[in-house]
Amino acid sequence: MKSLLTVRNVALAVVGCLLVGGAVVAQTQPLPPVQWDNRRLDTLDRNVRRLERALTQRNSQGEPVLVEPDPEVVALQGRVGVMDRRLRDLEATVQRVNGDLERMTFSQDESDRDNAALRTRLADAEGRLQALERAATEARAAQEAAEAEAAQPRSPTGDAASDLAAARVLLSADPARGRAALEAVTVNWPDTPSAREALWRVGDVIRAGGDQAGAVQQYAQALQGWPTQAWAGEVTLKLARGLEATNRDPQACAALGEYTRRYAATSTPALRQIAADTGRAANCR
Numbered sequence: 001m002k003s004l005l006t007v008r009n010v011a012l013a014v015v016g017c018l019l020v021g022g023a024v025v026a027q028t029q030p031l032p033p034v035q036w037d038n039r040r041l042d043t044l045d046r047n048v049r050r051l052e053r054a055l056t057q058r059n060s061q062g063e064p065v066l067v068e069p070d071p072e073v074v075a076l077q078g079r080v081g082v083m084d085r086r087l088r089d090l091e092a093t094v095q096r097v098n099g100d101l102e103r104m105t106f107s108q109d110e111s112d113r114d115n116a117a118l119r120t121r122l123a124d125a126e127g128r129l130q131a132l133e134r135a136a137t138e139a140r141a142a143q144e145a146a147e148a149e150a151a152q153p154r155s156p157t158g159d160a161a162s163d164l165a166a167a168r169v170l171l172s173a174d175p176a177r178g179r180a181a182l183e184a185v186t187v188n189w190p191d192t193p194s195a196r197e198a199l200w201r202v203g204d205v206i207r208a209g210g211d212q213a214g215a216v217q218q219y220a221q222a223l224q225g226w227p228t229q230a231w232a233g234e235v236t237l238k239l240a241r242g243l244e245a246t247n248r249d250p251q252a253c254a255a256l257g258e259y260t261r262r263y264a265a266t267s268t269p270a271l272r273q274i275a276a277d278t279g280r281a282a283n284c285r
């Protein structure tokens with residue numbers, strides 16, 4: 001107990017000296033920084049060894065030196081312990097996250113392989129589908145061509161003019177069959193003078209049946225481009241008369257104007273009289 005009091009007195013004396021010295025230093029100038037060289041380090045090492053021997057000697061004599069821990073150190077140790085536990089928790093969390101990432105990476109690799117296989121199968125299926133579509137298109141085109149060839153009437157003579165002549169002969173004997181023969185000429189020999197003549201002759205058959213509007217359509221098709229054949233002037237007058245009969249006077253007058261400009265000079269007096277009569281009926285000026 002006496003030794004403890006002695007140590008306490010010595011400590012109080014040291015603290016008092018430090019306080020007095022601190023006050024004196026505060027009133028004077030601050031001490032210069034310590035320059036740690038080899039000599040000072042050796043001196044510090046010798047002093048530390050002396051303190052260790054003194055403490056060992058007192059402990060061996062049954063007078064232990066009790067050193068109370070600093071409260072700030074204790075608090076700091078507590079905070080360090082808390083941080084250490086949190087760090088361990090974070091390490092465990094990171095390990096779990098790494099495990100999850102590894103599993104996700106494995107799953108992603110499997111998904112990539114599956115997607116690659118699906119893309120390959122899809123490309124193969126698309127190729128097969130395109131091949132089937134091409135085959136279907138070719139088959140449909142061939143079928144349509146065959147149907148069109150089967151539906152197209154065959155030429156009885158192999159010549160447009162001869163087919164037209166045969167149709168005209170047949171028309172005088174059997175109007176229904178003659179009309180079908182004329183229509184076959186327009187199908188078998190399109191864009192030919194024989195097809196144009198067949199068109200307006202079909203118009204005559206339709207007009208004889210009382211269908212003025214249908215006849216006008218046939219005449220108009222035959223006169224596209226205003227042909228120069230001998231029948232063109234007469235067919236133009238038939239077109240004008242059909243337009244006037246179906247109450248289309250302006251169009252009838254326009255057709256008569258084309259007749260006057262293109263065909264009147266080479267027409268017969270009878271045709272020119274028909275043109276004059278049609279113009280009066282349509283109130284042409």
